[in-house]
Amino acid sequence: MRQLIASIVIIYSLFSATAVHAIGELIGGDLKFQGEVVAHGCSIDPLSKNVVVDFGEISARTLYAEGKSLPKAFVITLKDCSTAVFNSVTVTFSGTENTNMSDRLVVTGAASGIGIGFEESDGTAISLNVPTTALAISGTSMSLNFNAFVEGEPNALSNKTLQTGGFQATANYTLNYQ
Secondary structure, rough: OHHHHHHHHHHHHHHHHHHHHHOOOOOOOOOOOOOOOOOOOEEOOHHHOOOOOOOOOHHHHHHHHHHHOOOOEEEEEEEOOOOOOOOOEEEEEOOOEEOOOOOOOEEEEEEEEEEEEEEEEOOOEEOOOOOOOOOOOOOEEEEEEEEEEEEOOOOHHOOOEEOOOOEHHHHHHEEOHH
């Protein structure tokens, strides 16, 4: 009988310890880890992430006479630059191309017969989807200087069919490190 009682006590102890242990456990959740390892020569200054180039008012007379507006300068500022991984950077501009003028952005809005083009600060033309001239990374920050201009479509200029009004266009830029 003692053996039976001892066996019952031992079995009861085993089950009650498991029950106490099970009461203290709660099912948790999953842990997910993610990130991205990158190798950039520089970081983009926050003020250069969304650049606005305001052409203001452009006279149709200027477009008819000159074919395009005066260039409007804009800057892409880079910071935290290092040559530890890369030594130079190029910029590639992309966007919806004007079907009447290669390498010019199409515009939306009331104005028509125009497109927007890019050039390097020295006036060298920049084609859409083609990297610019490589610039050496030097120092911890860099200013990449470019110009944009409004150009009349050849047919709109020769036929005097430019439409006046507001216009907008959007381009993206990609930094390419070498």
